[in-house]
Amino acid sequence: MNKSLFKTFLHETGEISYFTARFFREGFRPRYEFAELFNQCFAIGNKTLGLVGITGFIMGLVITIQSHPSMQAFGAESWLPAVVSVSLVREIVPVITALICAGKIGSSIGAELGSMKVTEQIDAMEVSGTNPFKYLVVTRVFASMLMIPLLVIIADAVGLWGAYIGVNMKTEVSFDLYTNQIFQKLTFGDVIPSIIKSFFFGFAIGIIGCYKGYYTRNGTQGVGRAANSAVVAATFVVFIIDLIAAQIADIIDIT
Amino acid sequence: MSDDNTQIKEDAIVVSHVHKSFGENVVLRDFSLSLKEGENLVVLGKSGSGKSVLIKCIIGLMQPDKGSICVLGDEITTMEQTKLDEMRVRVGFLFQSNALYDSMTVRENLEFPLRRHWAKTSREEVDRLVMEVLEHVGLAEAIDMMPEELSGGMRKRIALARTLILKPKIILYDEPTTGLDPITGKGISQLMLNVQAKYNTSSIIISHDMNCVKMTANRIVMLIDGKCYATGTYDELMKSGDKRIKDFFD
Numbered sequence: 001m002n003k004s005l006f007k008t009f010l011h012e013t014g015e016i017s018y019f020t021a022r023f024f025r026e027g028f029r030p031r032y033e034f035a036e037l038f039n040q041c042f043a044i045g046n047k048t049l050g051l052v053g054i055t056g057f058i059m060g061l062v063i064t065i066q067s068h069p070s071m072q073a074f075g076a077e078s079w080l081p082a083v084v085s086v087s088l089v090r091e092i093v094p095v096i097t098a099l100i101c102a103g104k105i106g107s108s109i110g111a112e113l114g115s116m117k118v119t120e121q122i123d124a125m126e127v128s129g130t131n132p133f134k135y136l137v138v139t140r141v142f143a144s145m146l147m148i149p150l151l152v153i154i155a156d157a158v159g160l161w162g163a164y165i166g167v168n169m170k171t172e173v174s175f176d177l178y179t180n181q182i183f184q185k186l187t188f189g190d191v192i193p194s195i196i197k198s199f200f201f202g203f204a205i206g207i208i209g210c211y212k213g214y215y216t217r218n219g220t221q222g223v224g225r226a227a228n229s230a231v232v233a234a235t236f237v238v239f240i241i242d243l244i245a246a247q248i249a250d251i252i253d254i255t
Numbered sequence: 256m257s258d259d260n261t262q263i264k265e266d267a268i269v270v271s272h273v274h275k276s277f278g279e280n281v282v283l284r285d286f287s288l289s290l291k292e293g294e295n296l297v298v299l300g301k302s303g304s305g306k307s308v309l310i311k312c313i314i315g316l317m318q319p320d321k322g323s324i325c326v327l328g329d330e331i332t333t334m335e336q337t338k339l340d341e342m343r344v345r346v347g348f349l350f351q352s353n354a355l356y357d358s359m360t361v362r363e364n365l366e367f368p369l370r371r372h373w374a375k376t377s378r379e380e381v382d383r384l385v386m387e388v389l390e391h392v393g394l395a396e397a398i399d400m401m402p403e404e405l406s407g408g409m410r411k412r413i414a415l416a417r418t419l420i421l422k423p424k425i426i427l428y429d430e431p432t433t434g435l436d437p438i439t440g441k442g443i444s445q446l447m448l449n450v451q452a453k454y455n456t457s458s459i460i461i462s463h464d465m466n467c468v469k470m471t472a473n474r475i476v477m478l479i480d481g482k483c484y485a486t487g488t489y490d491e492l493m494k495s496g497d498k499r500i501k502d503f504f505d
């Protein structure tokens with residue numbers, strides 16, 4: 001039982017590595033499917049922007065409200081915007097956004113490609129002379145690599161706005177002072193790594209969703225399983241990447 | 256063609272000594288067949304006997320384990336991808352499940368195979384080709400519908416239109432009438448004959464619907480136990496005394 005689980009794990013890891021290698025082999029060679037890439041970017045933004053925005057706002061608000069008492073206890077109330085903004089931008093917003101996208105985009109890519117696979121639409125593309133890997137997989141992976149960092153930047157902005165409202169619920173801070181306090185502490189050293197990290201989140205979500213969908217078996221039942229396991233695997237990998245990113249940031253000492 | 260020798264190639268498709276198995280499950284063992292130009296060849300076999308596997312090997316969606324497959328004079332088992340894509344322009348494939356792209360309208364479905372040639376084709380030309388095949392299958396009014404709005408018979412017609420749009424020399428039909436009521440099925444069989452008359456194609460038709468077989472077959476190959484069990488015209492096979500052949504005709 002344990003052994004077969006281990007074997008499945010190794011097998012799957014091997015397959016997904018091969019799939020990723022194929023992505024790099026085919027992704028940077030013509031023909032390029034720009035129109036479809038644009039469609040996919042739009043679809044991702046359209047599906048997640050509202051949710052990501054609202055969540056970012058709530059996160060900013062909640063973290064601020066919750067941090068307020070302890071900051072006050074240490075007499076560091078004026079540090080509140082700076083501290084909150086750093087934790088939002090470096091950690092909370094990218095991870096929450098990635099998790100939402102793992103749920104929404106990962107599952108929809110898995111289900112879409114999965115149903116195309118079991119109804120032979122992928123084979124139909126192949127025989128009509130369009131490379132389905134380029135048309136379906138490469139475009140979706142690039143789209144989520146491009147869109148998730150963009151969504152993170154938007155969610156950062158909305159989250160900081162939420163934090164501003166949170167700060168003002170307890171004390172009165174002008175917008176000028178608030179931004180001043182933030183940018184005293186928040187530097188490119190915080191923003192850039194978080195963007196790079198989200199780039200990898202996007203890559204992982206795209207490639208896992210596509211992999212699960214592209215290799216769907218067992219008919220309609222398999223489609224549900226593909227969507228479901230895409231979400232589970234993508235969520236897990238988001239945390240792994242986050243852990244690795246934190247270690248790297250620690251080693252090269254970005255502060 | 257690369258060489259300008261104008262000898263007429265008699266055999267559109269030659270499959271020789273093909274083996275294919277999935278693990279323990281041997282599907283094709285030493286299967287051979289040839290499709291003459293202009294011929295309608297029916298491959299008759301029970302469900303699960305490997306008919307779909309056979310034509311997927313012919314179009315290059317699956318690789319046979321052993322044996323050779325020549326399509327329009329070129330060996331496809333060792334062919335590289337770009338040549339395979341060129342070959343596929345000349346060979347249409349009608350999927351059993353139709354495989355219409357369900358996120359696209361009928362028009363977009365039909366335009367899809369033309370993508371490769373878009374650089375060379377004007378908008379008017381694309382529209383003209385789409386209308387031409389749609390009128391040929393008798394569904395011009397469905398052009399802006401989604402596949403899910405179509406009935407089974409209409410979907411089959413649209414799928415056929417999609418394979419026709421590149422004007423293939425050969426069409427491979429995977430169970431074109433399975434799952435349709437007898438009258439709709441008869442309409443599809445008639446359409447297949449019209450296609451052959453108009454576009455002068457050769458076809459391999461996979462079926463176990465005897466009405467369709469009777470209407471379309473010039474010759475029949477019986478696929479039993481992964482082998483070519485018998486071959487002949489409809490009338491010849493119908494008179495056969497062999498029990499396994501008779502089963503299909505009762």
Ligand SMILES: Nc1ncnc2c1ncn2[C@@H]1O[C@H](COP(=O)(O)OP(=O)(O)O)[C@@H](O)[C@H]1O
Nearest residue numbers: 277280282300301302303304305306307308309
């Ligand atoms: N991709 C595949 N993987 C494993 N087995 C397959 C695959 N495709 C077909 N088979 C097996 O090959 C046999 C023939 O299938 P198929 O050609 O679809 O039958 P049919 O004659 O009804 O079209 C079946 O036993 C099926 O289980």
Ligand SMILES: [Mg+2]
Nearest residue numbers: 306307351429
């Ligand atoms: Mg079949």
